[in-house]
Amino acid sequence: MKHKAGFVNIIGNPNVGKSTLMNSLVGANLSIITSKAQTTRHRILGLVNGDDFQIVYSDTPGLLKPNYKLQESMMRYISSALKDADVFLVIVEIGQKSIDSEVIEHIKQTGIPVLLLINKIDLTDQEATVKAIEHWEKQFKGAEIIPISALHKFNLQSVIDRLLELLPESPAYYPKDELTDKSMRFFISEIIREKVLLNFKKEVPYSAEVVVEEFKEEEKIIKIKATIFVARESQRKIMIGHNGAAIKRLGTAARKDIQEFVDNHVFLDLTIKVDKDWRNDDKALKKYGYEQE
Ligand code: GDP
Ligand code: MG
DSSP: OOOOOEEEEOOOOOOOOOOHHHHHHSSSOOOOOOTTTTOOOOOOEEEETTTTEEEEEEEEOOOOOOSSSHHHHHHHHHHHHHHHHHHEEEEEEEOOOOOHHHHHHHHHHHHEEEEEEEGGGGGEEEEEEEHHHHHHHSSSSSSSEEBBBTTTBBBHHHHHHHHHSSSOOOOOOOOOSSOSSSSSHHHHHHHHHHHHHHHHTTHHHTEEEEEEEEEESSSSSSSEEEEEEEEEEEHHHHHOOGGGGGHHHHHHHHHHHHHHHHOEEEEEEEEEEEEETTGGOOHHHTTTTTOOO
């Protein structure tokens, strides 16, 4: 039996459904999903294993122009995603008319096969879907187009079948019982960050970063110590809230999800600290795990 394996990189604008797609394909909640843009800052790998194949999906941050250092770092993740792909899944949503032409050119130049997925077709009718297919055939010549609903897992089997045809013969890249390459701490910090995004408006979430300082497994409980770094004292105050009500609400929601994720009781100790200008500070970015050149 010939074994196939390879990297499938999911690329698209913010909010088109990249993380939802990867979760549906992998069948576990590996990527965080929220309705706010820019939530996926790091690359996250999701593995799907079969007897004779291994698909390594990678979810990348949304495509945007870098306008401060954090976004530059995010764009580097995208560049690295462009380099190591065997197949691209370029994802657009119904109603969307274009993707950054530089990105299209970049992808075409690699010569790597592209499946262009038109997502969220559950939100529209067949006529509009057919029109969208015709539109994208002209916009992205050479890409194979597949309409899907990542959320409702509609037509994903067509995507998987096509991927298995396109992947090269290769041994597996990762042990077959692993779901992902990221550590427990990473997922816990992502869960907490998701709650920050859901609980606060405007500039607060985008200036926040979460670091899990301690992860101690005891007999009947897991003790987790995490710090949320924000850019300004005013943001720290907002996050704590009146009599600590806001941080308490956030902590409760985060603890609930973490307990589900680790399948154990969790004690969560959350601290909020001010770390000015971390987004523009190379050293701080390194500390929080962003790749630097
Ligand atoms: P990302 O920024 O590209 O990773 O997008 P997400 O996966 O975080 O999804 C953004 C939003 O679109 C979320 O609210 C999802 O629930 C929603 N979404 C994703 N796929 C679908 C879909 O097939 N249909 C509908 N109706 N909503 C979707
Ligand atoms: Mg995402």
